[in-house]
Amino acid sequence: MKPLIIQATEDTPEIIFNPEEEIFRVSKISVPENAVAFYLPIFEWLKEYKITPNLKTTFDFDLEYINSASSKRLFEMIALIEKINENSKVLIRWHYEKIDEDMLDLGERFKNLVNIDFEFVAH
Amino acid sequence: MDFSYPKDLRDLTLYLFNRVKESDFEYVYRGVFDHDMTKKILSLADANIQKTLDKATIQKRIYHIMVEGLQNVTRHQDKTERIESSSIFSIQKKNCLYFVTTGNIIFNENVDSLKGKIEKINSLEKDALSKYHKEVLMSGSITDKGGAGLGLIEMARKSGKKLHYDFKFLDDVYSYFYLQTEIPTETIEGEHIVEWEKKALSNIKELHECMNENRILINFNGFFDQPNVLNLLSVLRGQHFTGMAKKINHLMVEMLQNISKHADKRGYTFEGNPGIFYLIEHNNQFELTAGNYIHKNQISALEAKLKQINQFSAEELSKFYDETLQSEISHHKYTGLGLADIRMRSNHPIEYFFYDLEGEYSFFVLQIVVTVK
Incomplete structure (x- = not known):
């Protein structure tokens, strides 16, 4: 499957979804005004990946800043990832800065709302 | 001088907001200025000038004046531990006038020489100022802080107006130094313009005092969009x-x-x-x-x-x-x-x-x- 690569901008994250190299990474900043438009193609890609996923898929979420509009979309994304879990062994590695308890809280919140393995990585 | 800004936080918001009326904006940063901060302040101020002004030549002129003003502060702010040592940078738009104002702490012993430099610049008309600019450039005399008043001359030349300035005595050692450059975007004359010009500097002094008193670090009063x-x-x-x-x-x-x-x-x-x-x-x-x-x-x-x-x-x-x-x-x-x-x-x-x-x-x-x- 063709990888999905989106360069980071000042207010949207970098996305690297590359099944061949087993990299699934969302990083940097997500504070767009219109989060819906940005995340739509990502959702489409994930829906397609769900059909024939790798045996094992590890997602790295390594975000520095998130606005609440993005939290909502990230949850939508994680709900889609939960569906991939049916065909692939999924792990979400949630990265956060040690001083950023809010980011840890958000990760734990997501973890409690879905049935996926989470690993928390402090930097 | 006693200013009458409100002490109540609720009223403070409306007071600050009401300072700018109609199509104007005001952006004020109070704090410590270093190179990195200067760059960020500049890009925010510039974005807002571009939003409100469609004349590229004047945009550029304002940008240069802001750069000089900010560098003036970073270079010359005398280091003190006092809370008032927080310098201030502000850009305001009042109808067809832009004002760039800086305020920073200086040693009292530097007040007279600074006054002298500005008075000299203000006494010169356009051609004489241009000649003086060349002289200072050629003379190559550089003070220990790395400036020979060139920045001030540049600001005066770019604005085409006299430099407004003021000092506020703090104690035996320190004073605030305020410097304001006015950039007209159109040649409109009238009593209300003269009125603004007269009040513009005391207006910022008042705001600075209010921000110091209330420990306001940043005050952005204008148009909010994603940039x-x-x-x-x-x-x-x-x-x-x-x-x-x-x-x-x-x-x-x-x-x-x-x-x-x-x-x-x-x-x-x-x-x-x-x-x-x-x-x-x-x-x-x-x-x-x-x-x-x-x-x-x-x-x-x-x-x-x-x-x-x-x-x-x-x-x-x-x-x-x-x-x-x-x-x-x-x-x-x-x-x-x-x-x-x-x-x-x-x-x-x-x-x-x-x-x-x-x-x-x-x-x-x-x-x-x-x-x-």
Whole structure:
């Protein structure tokens, strides 16, 4: 499957979804005004990946800043990832800065709302 | 001089907001200036000039004056431990006039030589100033701070107006030095222009005193859209908020986007919505305040949402947040997720109030407190 690569901008994250190299990474900043438009193609890609996923898929979420509009979309994304879990062994590695308890809280919140393995990585 | 700015925080917001009327904006940064901060301040100020001015040559001129002014501050601010050592930079637009103002602390012993330099520049007409500029350039005399008044000459030449300046005596050792450059974008004459020119500098001195007294670090009074929001965030990202930088940044995103998304334009045609944001640092506490217009028919729904979120226990708030995350209601609908997010992160109730204005609009103020652990 063709990888999905989106360069980071000042207010949207970098996305690297590359099944061949087993990299699934969302990083940097997500504070767009219109989060819906940005995340739509990502959702489409994930829906397609769900059909024939790798045996094992590890997602790295390594975000520095998130606005609440993005939290909502990230949850939508994680709900889609939960569906991939049916065909692939999924792990979400949630990265956060040690001083950023809010980011840890958000990760734990997501973890409690879905049935996926989470690993928390402090930097 | 005694200024009569309000001491009450609620009134303070309206006081600050009302300082700019009609199509004007005001952006003030108070704090320590270093190279990195200067760059960020510059890009925010520049973005707002571009938004409000379509003459490229004047845009450029203002940009250069801002660079000189900011460098003046970084180079010449005398280091002191005093709280008032916080320097100030401001850019204001009053109809067809832009004002760039800086204020910084200097040693009293430097007052006279500075005064002399400015008076000399102000005494020269255009051609004589240009000649003097060349002389100073050629003479190559450089003071220990790395300037020979060239910056001042440049500012005067670019603005085409006399430099406004003032000193405020602080104590036996220090004074504030205020420098203001006026850049007219059109040649309009009239009594109201003369009136503004006369008041422009004392106006900033008053604001500086108010910001010092209330420990306001940044005051942005203008039009909020995503580029401004990002610029403001980057200015704040450079600050050291004793381990609170991330939390404050997160809260700011929500508050600023609240204005850029939901505020009422009230008939303005600029990009972005009119509003105000300021940040106060107070001992072990930060206060973030945002204000914007709201149509009167929106108030009851917003107030109900705020009351609901404030009354939640921690558990209820968490449950509300989860439910909102999972709900599949329309993407653009106002869900309260942002407000719940703010309440959760700040760990304090959200302060708010609505000022009743004449006509269809009210002024909505949202205030958030963060306590340093």
